Amino acid sequence: MxxxxxxxxxxxxxxxxxxxxxxxxxxxxxxxxxxxxxxxxxxxxxxxxxxxxxxxxxxxxxxxxxxxxxxxxxxxxxxxxxxxxxxxxxxxxxxxxxxxxxxxxxxxxxxxxxxxxxxxxxxxxxxxxxxxxxxxxxxxxxxxxxxxxxxxxxxxxxxxxxxxxxxxxxxxxxxxxxxxxxxxxxxxxxxxxxxxxxxxxxxxxxxxxxxxxxxxxxxxLPVPDSSEEEIQIVQKRVTDLGRALEIPSEPPALEEIRRIVTIFRELRNGVTEDGKTKLKSPSGTLSTAEAISVVSQGLSLAAHFGDAVLRPHDVAAGLVGAIVKDPVQDRVVWHEYLETVVKERSGWKDVYRACKEVS
CATH class of the missing domain: 3.40.50.300 (P-loop containing nucleotide triphosphate hydrolases)
Incomplete structure (x- = not known):
């Protein structure tokens, strides 16, 4: 077996x-x-x-x-x-x-x-x-x-x-x-x-x-109450999937998972985590399962076409694919989010550049 x-x-x-x-x-x-x-x-x-x-x-x-x-x-x-x-x-x-x-x-x-x-x-x-x-x-x-x-x-x-x-x-x-x-x-x-x-x-x-x-x-069954709970779910399932699929990469950095979960939660809820900026939500569900898929796909890219360490450019394509389901409406939502939130967020310049490159 x-x-x-x-x-x-x-x-x-x-x-x-x-x-x-x-x-x-x-x-x-x-x-x-x-x-x-x-x-x-x-x-x-x-x-x-x-x-x-x-x-x-x-x-x-x-x-x-x-x-x-x-x-x-x-x-x-x-x-x-x-x-x-x-x-x-x-x-x-x-x-x-x-x-x-x-x-x-x-x-x-x-x-x-x-x-x-x-x-x-x-x-x-x-x-x-x-x-x-x-x-x-x-x-x-x-x-x-x-x-x-x-x-x-x-x-x-x-x-x-x-x-x-x-x-x-x-x-x-x-x-x-x-x-x-x-x-x-x-x-x-x-x-x-x-x-x-x-x-x-x-x-x-x-x-x-x-x-x-x-x-x-x-x-x-509700979506996870807190970002920490959702991060924990994504981290565990990605680790289990990586082991089952024998993906030869390093375990995903907690910081990368945190950023992906943050993006999903903010767009899903229509507001940034600090509550200061209201956002438009895309047409997709942006579920925890999709966050797991984005991280797993990024690990595969990093393992087979990179240095086996998960980085923003490994997950950028997966992020865009998960968020932009409607090529017209969702693309506008995504670009607004990139320019008003991701670009201005401290320590997220690498995420912004990677996402702009594939968008």
Missing amino acids: SDVLRQHAEKQFAHELAALKNFDDRPKPPSWQLSPSAVITYLMGGQLPDGTEISAKYVGSRRLMEIAVSTLATDRALLLYGVPGTAKSWVSEHLAAAISGDSTLLIQGTAGTSEEAIRYGWNYARLLSEGPSRAALVDSPMMRAMQDGKLCRIEELTRIPSDVQDTLITVLSEKTLPVPELNTEIQAVKGFNVIATANNRDKGVNELSSALKRRFNTVI
Whole structure:
């Protein structure tokens, strides 16, 4: 598995999950691998009695994670909601890994997602030769999760057409998946539940029906509260990505990460950090995930075409690409920010020159 580009969470952090299980003496809901308390430790990080360090998977409000975990221990499904890049999918994967030991039962929501992706499909060669039978049925991730008492993940729920979304109502309310072709049904085993994600930029694409909304407990994942928190997230994820991708460069300087995060936060919030200058915001989200991407791309440039040390000219192209999504409107916003903020900021002349060069 050493050649796998990105391992599933339950494989990548198997040693942490095993250590937590060894010391976990709290009550566990049916079919859960860990107790809710141990799941929180896995997500938020901590140290076990034998000195084993559990890395933080989520940097943010502990209470939000407690609400998410406690929801999954009830008969309500969980909807993680927020702007793009707020770690919804990341949290969803780690919740499934810690609770079920399996994060692979995944349904990717798109405009083309059909009912079969949620309910079940058919092996049409067997269906034509043998007729409807259990052997001809192709289990969906939802069906497997129900049978095994595990969590099923649904990514981008609001991207799925409304009539397909409503397929979930019976599953979530009755914990049953009817198979009328075989005059039978699949009943969920204890431990089954659903984690869905949706982002508020998709509001109005395929709104959830009132009936479906009632089946979910919604937890809104916010952007990081402070710049220090966001810097910490970017630094950790970039370090992990660099190790996984084997990028031969020096760890990114904290100062470079701080400047990128500052640029993103100021443009996102429409005001400079000192509150003295109001700014126009570009059309993009400028999420933490995009900041991680800019730093990672800069490290790759520095490693393969530089001296392996991250410098402003390595991240300038990535910055422009992340900020200027609309070549007309966003370019004006970016140039105004460069001239009124970056150019005048003490110690930022190198950033200004590098960004002007690629802009």
